[in-house]
Amino acid sequence: MNITAYSTNKQETRCPARTAAGEMPIPVFYSPAMVANSESFSPSAGKPALAVESWQFLGLPLEFHTPQPLSAEQFGVAHDPDFVTDVLSCRSANGFGNKSPAVAAALPWTNGAMLSAAREALKNKIGAIAPCSGFHHAGYDFAGGYCTFNGLMVTAAALLAEGKASKVGILDFDQHWGNGTQDIIDRLNLGKEVMHYSPKSEFSRPARAEAFLAAIPKILERFADCDLMLYQAGADPHIDDPLGGWLSTDQLYRRDRVVFEGLSRLDIPVAWNLAGGYQFDEAGGIRPVLDIHDNTLVAFVEAYGHASLPGEYAQRREAA
Numbered sequence: 001m002n003i004t005a006y007s008t009n010k011q012e013t014r015c016p017a018r019t020a021a022g023e024m025p026i027p028v029f030y031s032p033a034m035v036a037n038s039e040s041f042s043p044s045a046g047k048p049a050l051a052v053e054s055w056q057f058l059g060l061p062l063e064f065h066t067p068q069p070l071s072a073e074q075f076g077v078a079h080d081p082d083f084v085t086d087v088l089s090c091r092s093a094n095g096f097g098n099k100s101p102a103v104a105a106a107l108p109w110t111n112g113a114m115l116s117a118a119r120e121a122l123k124n125k126i127g128a129i130a131p132c133s134g135f136h137h138a139g140y141d142f143a144g145g146y147c148t149f150n151g152l153m154v155t156a157a158a159l160l161a162e163g164k165a166s167k168v169g170i171l172d173f174d175q176h177w178g179n180g181t182q183d184i185i186d187r188l189n190l191g192k193e194v195m196h197y198s199p200k201s202e203f204s205r206p207a208r209a210e211a212f213l214a215a216i217p218k219i220l221e222r223f224a225d226c227d228l229m230l231y232q233a234g235a236d237p238h239i240d241d242p243l244g245g246w247l248s249t250d251q252l253y254r255r256d257r258v259v260f261e262g263l264s265r266l267d268i269p270v271a272w273n274l275a276g277g278y279q280f281d282e283a284g285g286i287r288p289v290l291d292i293h294d295n296t297l298v299a300f301v302e303a304y305g306h307a308s309l310p311g312e313y314a315q316r317r318e319a320a
């Protein structure tokens with residue numbers, strides 16, 4: 001297993017929280033309050049618990065933090081305040097197309113996890129994880145596509161307003177275009193302060209997969225002046241995904257590895273989340289999606305060299 005640690009000395013000074021073994025605990029912002037039954041085809045609302053459970057089997061030094069839930073006022077930095085109130089009080093439909101009180105109750109926590117992870121990434125200067133989904137189709141005053149509020153833009157707008165960042169990057173490698181993200185950027189006139197990139201049709205087919213992977217370092221250069229990256233590591237571009245269809249499991253792993261290595265080189269801290277993924281296994285579970293999210297965590301760890309991978313997992317990866 002070839003673990004690449006790009007700037008060991010730099011990380012030494014940055015990570016006072018390293019353990020005695022030299023490993024940096026990996027900050028994960030998770031609370032059971034993030035989980036809801038959305039009564040929908042999309043597993044997104046239930047995914048935080050499943051992803052976290054799966055990651056715990058990898059034997060990595062995860063360090064769990066409780067996210068700070070958002071207030072209605074905090075959502076208002078990126079959304080129409082009336083839209084926020086109507087959704088939180090179940091008068092308007094959420095991104096799953098229903099008025100589920102359970103989904104409404106989880107929203108401050110999922111979106112709060114993204115903001116909390118971003119704050120931690122700015123602090124530790126490497127990165128942090130928000131194991132949640134359902135952001136990028138939510139616009140200034142609309143929900144849709146399993147997305148209710150846009151945790152990416154709430155996070156970016158909050159950090160910009162507080163002066164914690166002067167420019168925030170949003171790298172969206174979900175299968176689908178982040179129309180809600182772009183809507184908020186346009187409505188709030190944040191085009192200079194937020195760099196948003198999500199591939200449209202320039203890649204999106206198996207024959208273009210390797211070209212896509214080769215293009216990532218160049219794509220990352222567009223973010224060179226950002227203080228922070230918010231990365232949507234979507235699992236739905238997988239070739240077997242019913243809503244996706246062009247990258248293999250290994251190519252998705254390589255995508256994430258190249259992203260994290262590039263951000264490390266550019267010295268841009270990253271807060272990443274799960275985004276879409278809609279495959280089911282024969283038992284009705286989402287094991288194929290969880291395998292992809294496991295690989296994202298492994299790629300994150302390998303890129304920064306924060307921790308050694310358990311031998312069994314490393315061998316599986318080398319055999320793959």
Ligand SMILES: [Zn+2]
Pocket residue numbers: 174175176234236275276277
């Ligand atoms: Zn998607």
